[in-house]
Amino acid sequence: MGAHTMEPASSSWVTLLGDSDRRGGTTAARNTAPKELLWKVTLGDSIRSSPVLAAGVVLVTCRDGHLYAFDARTGRERWSYATPASVHSTPSLSGDLVLFGCDDGAVYAVDRTSGGLRWKAQSEGAIWTSPSVHRGTAYFGTHGGVFNAVDILSGRTQWSRRFDGRIHSSAYATDDRVYFGCSDGCVYALASSTGADAWRYQTGEGVTASPAVKDGLVLVGSEDHVFYALDAGSGAVRWRFQTGLGLASSPAVTAGKVFFGGKDGHVYALAVADGREIWKSPSIRQITAAPLAGASLVCVQGFFGTTQAYDLNTGDTLWTASLGGSLGSTPVITDDTVYLATYPGVIYALR
Amino acid sequence: MNRRTFVYNAALGTLHVGLLGTQLRAFQNTPSAPTLQIDIQAPDLPLSKLAMPGLFPGRVVQASHAGSLLNGRVQQAPVGQMLDQGMRALTGESTSKEAWAKFIEPSDIVALKVNPSGTPTTTTSIPLMREVIRALNAVGVPNRNIIVFDRNSNQMEVLGYHNLLPVGVRVVGLDGDWAIGGRTRPGYDPNVFAEMNCFGERETRSYMGSVVSEASKIINLPCLKEHNASGVTGCLKNLAYGCFNNVARTHRFPKTYTDPAIAVLCTAPPLRAKAVLHIMDGIRAVYHGGPFAWNPDFVWEAKTLLIGTDPVAVDRIELEMVEQKRRDVGAPSLWDRNPQNLGSAADMDRSAQKNRFYREPGHIKTASELGLGRWELEQIELRKLQIS
Numbered sequence: 001m002g003a004h005t006m007e008p009a010s011s012s013w014v015t016l017l018g019d020s021d022r023r024g025g026t027t028a029a030r031n032t033a034p035k036e037l038l039w040k041v042t043l044g045d046s047i048r049s050s051p052v053l054a055a056g057v058v059l060v061t062c063r064d065g066h067l068y069a070f071d072a073r074t075g076r077e078r079w080s081y082a083t084p085a086s087v088h089s090t091p092s093l094s095g096d097l098v099l100f101g102c103d104d105g106a107v108y109a110v111d112r113t114s115g116g117l118r119w120k121a122q123s124e125g126a127i128w129t130s131p132s133v134h135r136g137t138a139y140f141g142t143h144g145g146v147f148n149a150v151d152i153l154s155g156r157t158q159w160s161r162r163f164d165g166r167i168h169s170s171a172y173a174t175d176d177r178v179y180f181g182c183s184d185g186c187v188y189a190l191a192s193s194t195g196a197d198a199w200r201y202q203t204g205e206g207v208t209a210s211p212a213v214k215d216g217l218v219l220v221g222s223e224d225h226v227f228y229a230l231d232a233g234s235g236a237v238r239w240r241f242q243t244g245l246g247l248a249s250s251p252a253v254t255a256g257k258v259f260f261g262g263k264d265g266h267v268y269a270l271a272v273a274d275g276r277e278i279w280k281s282p283s284i285r286q287i288t289a290a291p292l293a294g295a296s297l298v299c300v301q302g303f304f305g306t307t308q309a310y311d312l313n314t315g316d317t318l319w320t321a322s323l324g325g326s327l328g329s330t331p332v333i334t335d336d337t338v339y340l341a342t343y344p345g346v347i348y349a350l351r
Numbered sequence: 352m353n354r355r356t357f358v359y360n361a362a363l364g365t366l367h368v369g370l371l372g373t374q375l376r377a378f379q380n381t382p383s384a385p386t387l388q389i390d391i392q393a394p395d396l397p398l399s400k401l402a403m404p405g406l407f408p409g410r411v412v413q414a415s416h417a418g419s420l421l422n423g424r425v426q427q428a429p430v431g432q433m434l435d436q437g438m439r440a441l442t443g444e445s446t447s448k449e450a451w452a453k454f455i456e457p458s459d460i461v462a463l464k465v466n467p468s469g470t471p472t473t474t475t476s477i478p479l480m481r482e483v484i485r486a487l488n489a490v491g492v493p494n495r496n497i498i499v500f501d502r503n504s505n506q507m508e509v510l511g512y513h514n515l516l517p518v519g520v521r522v523v524g525l526d527g528d529w530a531i532g533g534r535t536r537p538g539y540d541p542n543v544f545a546e547m548n549c550f551g552e553r554e555t556r557s558y559m560g561s562v563v564s565e566a567s568k569i570i571n572l573p574c575l576k577e578h579n580a581s582g583v584t585g586c587l588k589n590l591a592y593g594c595f596n597n598v599a600r601t602h603r604f605p606k607t608y609t610d611p612a613i614a615v616l617c618t619a620p621p622l623r624a625k626a627v628l629h630i631m632d633g634i635r636a637v638y639h640g641g642p643f644a645w646n647p648d649f650v651w652e653a654k655t656l657l658i659g660t661d662p663v664a665v666d667r668i669e670l671e672m673v674e675q676k677r678r679d680v681g682a683p684s685l686w687d688r689n690p691q692n693l694g695s696a697a698d699m700d701r702s703a704q705k706n707r708f709y710r711e712p713g714h715i716k717t718a719s720e721l722g723l724g725r726w727e728l729e730q731i732e733l734r735k736l737q738i739s
Contacts, residue, residue, distance in 0.1 A: 223511060
């Protein structure tokens with residue numbers, strides 16, 4: 001992850017929710033709605049993933065099968081890389097590589113500067129997860145039920161395991177464990193180096209959201225309507241929180257709070273320590289995208305066309321933008337710009 | 352390819368059918384008596400005994416289980432019991448496997464037509480889908496030969512079909528390309544379409560989804576819901592308006608041409624020949640504000656499945672259930688023609704007294720007249736199962 005440490009934290013988003021810690025995060029304090037369109041680009045198909053930002057370049061995948069790199073200031077296309085199938089995976093940056101999964105069952109590693117292919121790691125089933133990179137290894141699951149650990153330099157598979165369900169949950173990797181959810185209803189913790197079972201916890205329905213790990217807790221929601229905090233070491237339930245419908249939105253964690261959206265349309269803010277509800281937003285019908293959580297605000301894209309920003313501490317609505325909703329895209333917010341990717345295939349840069 | 356023309360006269364309520372080139376009776380076309388012509392171009396497939404109305408014309412099984420919905424969650428095991436016993440009651444077979452084998456062969460490519468609109472609660476539920484897939488596996492159909500489809504991939508994704516169904520099952524939104532047998536197919540088949548001009552719209556064709564062409568059998572999985580234009584969205588509408596694109600153009604306040612369009616589209620030979628079984632998800636049901644049902648007050652926990660091979664008979668039972676529920680809450684009939692009860696979408700979402708259109712549930716009877724099933728209640732055999 002060397003590249004992003006050279007830049008201000010608020011302008012470097014190397015993977016889903018900012019960085020591999022899922023801090024969700026921006027240090028930008030943006031309490032007013034964007035008022036000016038800097039640029040917008042309309043792609044050839046729908047966008048189902050989140051943009052990432054680093055070194056002045058916005059990277060985004062599209063269902064038209066491409067990974068695109070745009071100049072963050074002008075929107076000018078720097079390069080694009082074409083795959084043979086649709087892409088639903090949020091790109092992940094590591095050093096000079098951009099990694100992303102494809103519906104053809106492969107993860108592609110593309111040179112971040114030129115857009116040239118460096119390697120391709122073939123697996124089974126469409127890959128909608130975002131590869132999670134930790135200490136030279138990329139971890140990712142597939143809709144074919146295979147979880148893989150791949151060497152980041154060569155693309156060689158270090159280990160892989162097969163599960164009895166689709167893996168739609170992007171992994172969270174630490175030095176010794178890798179955590180993810182599966183449609184079989186389990187949250188899994190595997191040994192990072194071998195893939196051996198550390199523990200598993202069975203929820204009441206599929207787990208499609210991506211977990212975050214904070215203060216020794218694995219934080220993730222399930223389609224069984226419950227948000228769980230599991231002991232990262234043992235998998236024991238430390239606390240649970242009942243919501244109104246299924247949870248597919250990955251959590252963001254900052255300032256002792258965990259934030260996530262629900263299919264019941266609410267954004268929830270809970271205390272990481274004990275699961276106490278701090279606030280709950282009014283419903284915007286249904287949310288499956290992950291919220292971002294920054295220094296002062298929480299922001300989420302709803303399914304029905306709005307982007308909502310809430311006060312981090314109170315949940316009061318700060319601003320709303322109606323630009324076309326998203327199933328699974330999280331905006332990028334820097335000190336001066338908001339980048340949004342929408343379901344109709346439009347990327348906005350707003351000041 | 353064959354081409355067939357249907358001419359509907361709204362004032363007379365009559366529908367005439369002829370092959371292209373046949374002289375059709377001319378109707379007087381006045382603003383109060385509009386005439387709609389629908390041409391369908393589709394391959395002329397042979398209709399086996401499985402074709403609609405299928406093996407059991409007029410027979411509908413209603414399987415109910417009080418435990419199928421608990422604390423807002425659809426329960427897997429009770430749904431499995433409802434489906435298992437319902438299929439045995441429909442067919443008279445002693446085992447579920449034998450029941451399913453009356454419709455499905457191991458070599459079939461089976462397309463499951465779901466209803467994901469109205470997400471996230473009033474849709475074809477994931478537990479029901481899992482049980483249907485399990486039953487197909489039991490008769491020898493592998494997951495790779497099962498295709499779950501609808502027009503709108505975004506609605507399917509929000510509900511979780513892409514993420515929660517068994518590994519290997521294909522989930523296809525017709526709004527994008529998809530692959531089968533090493534070939535990439537566009538979502539809609541450019542050679543199979545319905546041509547109609549409802550209100551002078553610019554695009555007058557509705558193309559049929561290519562999954563219908565590729566599948567050898569279709570299992571139709573609609574929801575038990577009121578619909579603000581067609582009265583109910585059941586078996587017939589889920590097939591017609593879920594397999595053909597560009598169909599919302601048939602309604603323009605306050606008029607809708609869902610009758611006869613829904614019925615006519617269902618006669619397209621690929622649909623009629625392949626849709627061999629209809630399993631209606633009524634675990635949650637909607638009596639007003641459908642199909643999306645944004646107001647949860649209009650959703651009731653019916654905890655039931657309706658199963659049959661005759662889409663007209665199943666839809667007629669559904670219609671009676673929704674009408675009864677509306678009577679229970681004091682809402683106007685689905686056949687209401689009082690202009691005072693017309694309103695905006697917001698009015699409709701607030702009050703069960705208001706609606707955006709004069710609903711046209713007559714499409715069910717029209718489908719019966721086109722040979723797709725039985726409309727008259729005295730010709731329908733309703734078998735009720737209360738499982739728990």
